[in-house]
Amino acid sequence: MRRKLVVGNWKMNGNLAALAEVSAIADAHRRAPGVDVAICPPFTLIAPAIARAQGMPIGAQDCHSKECGAYTGNICAPMLREIGARLVIVGHSERRQFHHETNEEVRAKAQAAVAAGLQAIICVGETESEREAGRAVAVVTEQLAGSVPDHAPDGDIVVAYEPIWAIGTGRTATCEDVGEMHAAIRAHLKQRFGEWGALVRILYGGSVRPDNAAELFAVGDVDGALVGGCSLTAAQFVPIIEAASRQ
Ligand code: PEP
Numbered sequence: 001m002r003r004k005l006v007v008g009n010w011k012m013n014g015n016l017a018a019l020a021e022v023s024a025i026a027d028a029h030r031r032a033p034g035v036d037v038a039i040c041p042p043f044t045l046i047a048p049a050i051a052r053a054q055g056m057p058i059g060a061q062d063c064h065s066k067e068c069g070a071y072t073g074n075i076c077a078p079m080l081r082e083i084g085a086r087l088v089i090v091g092h093s094e095r096r097q098f099h100h101e102t103n104e105e106v107r108a109k110a111q112a113a114v115a116a117g118l119q120a121i122i123c124v125g126e127t128e129s130e131r132e133a134g135r136a137v138a139v140v141t142e143q144l145a146g147s148v149p150d151h152a153p154d155g156d157i158v159v160a161y162e163p164i165w166a167i168g169t170g171r172t173a174t175c176e177d178v179g180e181m182h183a184a185i186r187a188h189l190k191q192r193f194g195e196w197g198a199l200v201r202i203l204y205g206g207s208v209r210p211d212n213a214a215e216l217f218a219v220g221d222v223d224g225a226l227v228g229g230c231s232l233t234a235a236q237f238v239p240i241i242e243a244a245s246r247q
Helices: 016-030 043-052 077-082 093-098 103-115 128-132 136-147 175-198 213-217 234-245
Strands: 005-009 036-040 087-090 119-124 157-161 201-205 224-227
Touching (some): 005 087, 005 201, 016 036, 016 043, 016 234, 036 087, 077 103, 087 103, 103 119, 119 136, 128 136, 136 175, 157 175, 175 201, 175 213, 213 224, 213 234
Parallel strands (some): 005 036, 005 224, 087 119, 119 157, 157 201, 201 224
């Protein structure tokens, strides 16, 4: 019912030479037709990545919530759509932490993305201290309530659960914890949106690697992955795509 989706988040990494990796990943994607794959490089690499991607979706890591205006340094969703981007990550924990983005801003960005015809990948996740305090599900549920637009069924929304303490640390949540959280996210989406809530894909993110991808993809309600470090090279990203295609 829900196709697996594997998205690479290159963060502030990559250059024109690195686009050879996009070509190699796109080749692998053609050999794994049952899986959806996308790469989100830095803004400057989106257009040249599209030229290399052989139809594989390319997206951005952020967008502004407004369509135009005096917002120096920002990029809006219609600009991304115009150059051929197909998706955008919003509310990544690094945006929430370093740019102080609130749930309300993330929701507005998701709305803007959907209005422009982009798939919006909305990130949520708890800190280590919140998990240790037994508040992980409550924190993520609150983020979902604030960040997912009320008219979500009008657009293509994906939720990415990314425990902050697992991002870029080499530490991965246990399959049990991931299963519990994804079930809670699914319950929230169904309760809020009915049938449509069962169709939304929920990705796990946080140190997904070739050696742990298969076991994570086997967990209930894990519909794919948002991958940082291991998406930068085809050598590491392709085995993750292949693990998704074997599910
Ligand atoms: C991310 O940046 O969303 C991420 C999950 O990073 P990493 O895979 O490196 O932990």
